[in-house]
Amino acid sequence: MPALLSRMMLLLILMAGGAAFASLAGSKTAGVGLGVVAGALIWLVRDNWRARAFADWLNHVRDKPGTPPPLLDGARREAAERIQRLLRKQSFETEELENRLHNIQSALQASPNGVVILDEQECIEWCNRTACEHFGLDSRRDLSQRITHLLRAPALVRRLAMRDFGEALTLESPLATATHPLRLEVQIFPYGHGHLFMLSRDITAIEQAETMRRDFVANVSHEIRTPLTVMSGFVETLQTLPLAEEERADIFNRVAQQTERMKSLVDDLLTLSRLEGSAPPGIKEWTPVRALLERLGTDARALSAHIAGQNVPRHELVIEGMDTSDEIAGSASELQSAFFNLVNNAVRYTPPDGKIVILWQAQPHGGARFSVQDNGPGIAPEHIPRLTERFYRVDSSRSRASGGTGLGLSIVKHVLQRHDATLAIDSTLSRGTCFTVTFPAARVR
Amino acid sequence: MTEKHLSSQFDSDLNSVSSRLMEMGGLVETQIKRAIHSLTYFSISEIDDVLATEAQVDQMEVEIDRALTTVVARRQPAARDLRLLLAISKITSNLERVGDEAHKIAKRVKSLVESGEARQMPIGDLRVASDLAANLIHRSLDAFARLDVGAAIAIYREDDLIDREFKGFVRKLITCMMEDPRTISSSLDLLFIAKAIERIGDHAKNISEYIIYIVHGTDVRHSKLKGIENIIQ
Numbered sequence: 001m002p003a004l005l006s007r008m009m010l011l012l013i014l015m016a017g018g019a020a021f022a023s024l025a026g027s028k029t030a031g032v033g034l035g036v037v038a039g040a041l042i043w044l045v046r047d048n049w050r051a052r053a054f055a056d057w058l059n060h061v062r063d064k065p066g067t068p069p070p071l072l073d074g075a076r077r078e079a080a081e082r083i084q085r086l087l088r089k090q091s092f093e094t095e096e097l098e099n100r101l102h103n104i105q106s107a108l109q110a111s112p113n114g115v116v117i118l119d120e121q122e123c124i125e126w127c128n129r130t131a132c133e134h135f136g137l138d139s140r141r142d143l144s145q146r147i148t149h150l151l152r153a154p155a156l157v158r159r160l161a162m163r164d165f166g167e168a169l170t171l172e173s174p175l176a177t178a179t180h181p182l183r184l185e186v187q188i189f190p191y192g193h194g195h196l197f198m199l200s201r202d203i204t205a206i207e208q209a210e211t212m213r214r215d216f217v218a219n220v221s222h223e224i225r226t227p228l229t230v231m232s233g234f235v236e237t238l239q240t241l242p243l244a245e246e247e248r249a250d251i252f253n254r255v256a257q258q259t260e261r262m263k264s265l266v267d268d269l270l271t272l273s274r275l276e277g278s279a280p281p282g283i284k285e286w287t288p289v290r291a292l293l294e295r296l297g298t299d300a301r302a303l304s305a306h307i308a309g310q311n312v313p314r315h316e317l318v319i320e321g322m323d324t325s326d327e328i329a330g331s332a333s334e335l336q337s338a339f340f341n342l343v344n345n346a347v348r349y350t351p352p353d354g355k356i357v358i359l360w361q362a363q364p365h366g367g368a369r370f371s372v373q374d375n376g377p378g379i380a381p382e383h384i385p386r387l388t389e390r391f392y393r394v395d396s397s398r399s400r401a402s403g404g405t406g407l408g409l410s411i412v413k414h415v416l417q418r419h420d421a422t423l424a425i426d427s428t429l430s431r432g433t434c435f436t437v438t439f440p441a442a443r444v445r
Numbered sequence: 446m447t448e449k450h451l452s453s454q455f456d457s458d459l460n461s462v463s464s465r466l467m468e469m470g471g472l473v474e475t476q477i478k479r480a481i482h483s484l485t486y487f488s489i490s491e492i493d494d495v496l497a498t499e500a501q502v503d504q505m506e507v508e509i510d511r512a513l514t515t516v517v518a519r520r521q522p523a524a525r526d527l528r529l530l531l532a533i534s535k536i537t538s539n540l541e542r543v544g545d546e547a548h549k550i551a552k553r554v555k556s557l558v559e560s561g562e563a564r565q566m567p568i569g570d571l572r573v574a575s576d577l578a579a580n581l582i583h584r585s586l587d588a589f590a591r592l593d594v595g596a597a598i599a600i601y602r603e604d605d606l607i608d609r610e611f612k613g614f615v616r617k618l619i620t621c622m623m624e625d626p627r628t629i630s631s632s633l634d635l636l637f638i639a640k641a642i643e644r645i646g647d648h649a650k651n652i653s654e655y656i657i658y659i660v661h662g663t664d665v666r667h668s669k670l671k672g673i674e675n676i677i678q
Contacts, residue, residue, distance in 0.1 A: 136587075141591060142591070145590060145591065146460070146464060146467075146590075148464060148467060148468065148471075149463070149464065149467045149590035150587060150590055152467055152468065152470050152471025152474060152586065153471055153474075153475065154468070154471050154472050154475055157468050157471055172478070174583060177576065177580075178485070178572070178576055
C-alpha cells in the first residue's frame, strides 16, 4: 500500500509541479492544464522506461539466474525478487536432477553387462560402453538409431516385433570372428510407456566350458568303448570258434594289449583328477634335476627301441645339461611324469633315425628351462592352442594307433601349472617341434 | 535415418520400408554365416536352414518392392527421399542375390561332404575370404543404417582384397587338379564356392555405392576409387 500511495503522490507532485511551472510561466487556466498533462507525460515515460528495464532483466535472468534486478520499486521489485527466488530453486533442482541422472548413468556404465535403453520406437536412447563392445554400437553416433537396423539377428528382430520378452536370447555378437568368438545372452525388459531395457551378458566362456565338459564325457566314453568292442569281439571268437593253440595265444595277446590300453587311459584319468583335486606341491621338497634327466634318458631309449621292436634305440637321443646340479622344488613323481610325457610324444611322433634333443638350461636371470626338441613332422599352427585340451588329437587315427590316450599334454599342463611353470610350443611343419618348459626362479636352486 | 517431413505418416512409411530392408539384411547375414559355418566344419546340420531361409528372403524382396511402389505412388517423393527409395529397391535385389549365393555355397558344401573327399582340399584360404565377404556385407548394412559414406568407401576398397584372395585360390585349385586328377570334381565344387564368395563381396560393394548415391546424389557405379573420393570431397 505505501508503494501505491508513494506512486500516486509522485504522480500528483509531478502534475502539480507541471501546473506550478506553467503558472509561473505566466498563462492561467490553459497553462495549468498543460502543466498537468506535461507532468503526467513525464511520469508515463519514466514508468515505461522502468517497465522496459524489468522486461530486459527478465530476458537476462532466464539464462543467468544470478543477474541482479535493476533499480525497481513497488510491485515490480517484489515480482522480481519472487521470480529470482523461483529461478534459483529451479536451477538448483535441475542441477540435482542432472547429478542424479549422471550418477545412475555412471552406475550403468560400470556394470559388467551391456545396457541399452530403447524408446517406444525401439530407437537407442542410451547405451553403456560394454553394450558398445558387445554389439559394435557407437554410443554417440547411434543414438536415436533403430536398434533393429544395427542388430539384425532375425531371432532378436522377431522377439521385438512380437514383443515377446519372456526368456533370454542367445546371440552371436556382430563383432564375433572365427578367432574371437563372442556369444551373448540378451534379455529385454519392458518398462514405462513402451520403453525397453536391454541387458547383454558375455557367455562365451560359459558356453566353451559347457562344450568342453560335454566333449569330455563323450570322449571318455568313446575311448573306453573302443577297446571294449575289440575285446568283446575276441571273446566271442574264443567262445564260438574252435581255434588252434597258436591262434588262441595270439588272441590273448591282443586282449592283453587292449586291457593295457584301457588301464593306461584310466590311469591317466586318475592322474588328472588327482592333480586337479589335491593341493599344489609346496617348495619344501627338492628334486635333483640330474636324476630326472638320467631316468628320462633311460626311459626314452627303452621306448625308442620298444617302438622299433629292436634292442637298440632308433632315434638319436641327445641330453644337454646333464652335468647340472640344479634342483627343482616340487613333486618328483609329477615332474617325472610331465617330462616323460613330452619325451614320449617326441619319440612316438618322430620317424626312425630322427633326432631328439632334451635340454636343461639355467636362465641368466634365475629360473631354468627344460625343452624337448625333435625334427619330426611338426604341428600345424591351428592345432597348437588346443593341444593341451583333453582328448584333442591332431590326427586321430595316428595317435591312437601309436598308443596315446589323448591326455598326455593335459597332464603336462596341469603338473606345470602346479609348479608355476609355463609351457611354450614352437613348431614348424615338416621341420620339427620344440616343447619348452620355463620354471620361475623361486622353484629352482 | 531420414530427416523429418511435414507429414509424419511419410516419415513412418520411409522408416518402415528401411526397417524391412534391414530385417531382410539380417536374414541374409545369418544365411551367409550358416553357409560359412557348414563350409568350415563340413557339417550339413545347418544347410537345411540356409535352404529354408531362401524362400523367406525371396518373399521379403517382393514385399519390400510392393511397399516401395505404394510409397512412391502415394507420396511422389523428390530429392533425397526419392534416392533413398530407389537405393532401397536396388539394395533389396542385391541382398536377394547374396542370399542366392549363400544358397549356392550351402548346396556345394553338401555335395562336397557327401563325396567325402573334401578334407584334403585347401579350404583354409577359402575360410579367410568367406569371413571377409560376410564382414563386408555386415558393414555395408551398418553403413546403410548410419548413412556413413566413410564406411562405404572403406568397403569399396576392401572388396579388392577378396578379389585377390579369389585369384590366388583359383591358382591353388589348378595346381591341386594337375597334381591329382581325382580331386577335379571337388575342386570344381570349391571353385563355385569361391566364385559365390567373390560375388558376395561384389554385392557389398554395390550396396556401398548406393549409400554414396543416397547421401551425395552422385552415381558412382563403374567409376574408379580415385574418382569416387574426388566426388565425395
